[in-house]
Amino acid sequence: MCGIVGYIGDRDVVEVLLSGLGNLEYRGYDSAGVALNDENQIKIFKSLGKLKVLRENLEAHKSELKAPKSGIGHTRWATHGTPTTNNAHPHTCNCGSLALVHNGIVENYKELKEELIQKGCIFKSQTDTEVVAHLVAHEFAKTHKLEDALRNATKKLTGAYALCVMHKDEPDKIVGVRKNAPMIIGLGDGENFISSDVPAIIEYTKKTIYIDDDEIAVITKNSVKIYDKDGREIQKKVEMLPWEPVALSKLGYKHFMLKEIYEQSDVVRNVINGKIFDINEPVRLPEVNLTQENLKTLSRVKIIACGTSLHAAMVGKYIIEDFTGIPVDIEASSEYIYRKSNTDASTLVIGVSQSGETTDTITAIKQAKSTGSHILIITNRPDSNMARLADSLLSVNAGIEVSVAATKSYTAQLVSFYLLALHLAEIKGSMEKSKIESIKHDLIILPSKIEALLSDTKTIKDCAKKYSGYKNFIYIARGINLATAYEGALKLKEISYINATGYPAGELKHGPIAMLDETMPVLAVLMPGSIVYEKIFSNCEEAKARNAKLIALTSEDTPAIRSLFDDVLIVPKVHEFLSPILTCIPLQLLAYYIAEFLGKDVDQPRNLAKSVTVE
């Protein structure tokens, strides 16, 4: 959730750090700081708030800088201690000889802090990180070698960390280590980079090394050396990043979220590209590393995820059960990890995550893996920690998603679930051929329907304006679109801070109907196809009788709809089974435009982070 960047080389160090941190800004943070090694002196600058405050701070102190040749920077998302300048990273030791930045949580920091206070350490912050700075300084006093000091210090830590450290007595190096938190090295020519994520370095290099747990990286201007936990040098594979720097540009859109919403037709094309060639040919999914026999006899599926990915999992459950008859459970990762696991070698466990770095899901997947389950990961980040745990990896290819609110990664996850469900159905022979073919056909033409939907958004904008003053909403649906109601409500909550609840339409009468009156609009997703369409219609009549304003999201533009509902958002006609891929889009836009009207920070909503690397 925090961001780290380190640089050593001949470029303007301050600029590289600020631009790297800027490209990590989307992850969400409350304060930022840099440490510069300036002619063998460590100089630290920290600011509360957005990066521009840090930039102004550095600008104001420019004359104090001589010629920094290396530096580390950090954006913080507070866990221990409120967001303040003192709590911002980098942290240092009593004498200020070193600077350290940290992502993650040091669980045993209280005990360590007590010990260090006894030894004379003076703490200036409330963070767990400062403990590590003092620890490394103590170890450095013994060895005078930063990599050894960091290795010895981390032996005392429990928890998760990606750490980067510099010392004034070893001005030519930056040292990093990680455990259960991401860290990569960017390789340049006469310069090197270290970061917690790709966007911070992609402008400068695509050549990268992924650091694994407990490995220590020592970067200098002209070399990168990686050591194992016992201090032995190891050779690591150099990989080429699959992203282009343009992925980090808004390309003329006001916000990344809007750009990403508009990318969804291409995203659907990308996901099915190379997987569906013709409606008569089987789906090609070689990524699923299970034999046909295993797949045929698969008796149980468990899907684990958080937030928006959990909503994609809901649709996954619906279609896998419908297409194959295999029972599927879904569970929030944070719930799965603290109860007796009921997965085993006969269960296919699917982890879904946009970022691939969500700690709750990683922990849950590790637990499931230890029970012998086959692990299939659906993620937008094939380079992530979660991807590394996969026995089968379905990379969803949505491209970097910068806005904190997930949009295109959700659609990509949904399409991946359709491919998987069709693949399983074909292997098991559990679904009529004609039904499979019609779903494939509709999947192939879906991008053009998304384009049609996005070509005229006036009704959605007008609706957003009309309803932006309401404080509470209920989003209802049934069947396959229940996840759409949950996801649409989550989008509204996340970026506009309006209270919106997703609810099964049939449950309205069992409680929430008590809240309905003219102040509580009800948005209903009602897509024709199955019996639930009529049922939702009746549920909406019940809401209308309580004076609730009604908004329909439907493909049916009929007099009956127009007379019952106050506002109607129309999507193109689509196979009901595929409708969640289409219906999520107007709800993303509705949330976007409401947040826009309210002047909210759409791409970086308060308190949220793009990848949640704490429990």
Ligand code: M6R
């Ligand atoms: O990266 P993940 O998909 O594992 O993240 C899970 C949730 O934190 C994430 O989906 C969150 O709900 C998004 N901000 C939703 O827009």
